[in-house]
Amino acid sequence: MVDPEDLAGLLADPYRVACPNGHTALKPAATTPSAYCRSCRESYHARELVDRRIDSCKPYRNGKG
Ligand SMILES: [Zn+2]
Numbered sequence: 001m002v003d004p005e006d007l008a009g010l011l012a013d014p015y016r017v018a019c020p021n022g023h024t025a026l027k028p029a030a031t032t033p034s035a036y037c038r039s040c041r042e043s044y045h046a047r048e049l050v051d052r053r054i055d056s057c058k059p060y061r062n063g064k065g
Pocket of ligand 1: 019020021022023037038039040
């Protein structure tokens with residue numbers, strides 16, 4: 001999920017934001033906090049998009065038990 005207020009800034013970073021299907025070919029919308037995915041040919045609201053930085057910071061577990 002991306003905060004609508006942050007979307008424009010995050011989309012300035014080409015591979016930062018992904019659509020729900022993992023594509024990064026996103027084009028920001030001019031008037032709404034959403035982006036168009038050229039791969040899906042769909043528009044997604046900021047809250048449907050994925051901030052890959054957060055996604056890569058999943059909590060890890062100590063597998064030893
Ligand atoms: Zn897509």
